[in-house]
Amino acid sequence: MLIIKPIVAPRFLKLLSKINGFGISGFFFFPFIFINRPEPSVMDNDHRVWRKTVRHESIHWQQCVETLIIGFLLIYGGHYLLLRLNGKDHEAAYRGVVFEREAYTNQWDEIYHKRRVWFAWLACFNDC
Numbered sequence: 001m002l003i004i005k006p007i008v009a010p011r012f013l014k015l016l017s018k019i020n021g022f023g024i025s026g027f028f029f030f031p032f033i034f035i036n037r038p039e040p041s042v043m044d045n046d047h048r049v050w051r052k053t054v055r056h057e058s059i060h061w062q063q064c065v066e067t068l069i070i071g072f073l074l075i076y077g078g079h080y081l082l083l084r085l086n087g088k089d090h091e092a093a094y095r096g097v098v099f100e101r102e103a104y105t106n107q108w109d110e111i112y113h114k115r116r117v118w119f120a121w122l123a124c125f126n127d128c
């Protein structure tokens with residue numbers, strides 16, 4: 001899996017956060033990854049949080065390649081809708097989408113991009 005070079009776009013993400021209602025640190029729109037600037041922090045001087053976000057969005061990039069983009073949109077939207085119809089609120093449905101489950105489960109794994117197998121997200125329909 002590739003780690004994609006992001007576009008640093010803090011104003012764009014701030015606007016999306018206002019529309020969405022909760023903070024967005026990264027956004028994926030194939031083939032681009034938009035991300036906030038790494039913030040200097042004593043707690044995160046090696047930008048671990050920033051790399052986590054880049055990794056999360058790069059996982060989506062790979063999922064998009066595997067599903068030929070249109071499959072990503074259909075599966076993502078369909079799964080989200082199914083979860084909403086089953087009573088989940090917006091955030092729970094978003095977090096429950098199979099593509100998000102793979103990304104959130106593995107975003108802190110510094111070597112995930114090296115060990116990830118193609119279509120790894122399929123395992124997340126059960127548990128990943």
Ligand SMILES: [Zn+2]
Pocket residue numbers: 056060099100103
């Ligand atoms: Zn995501």
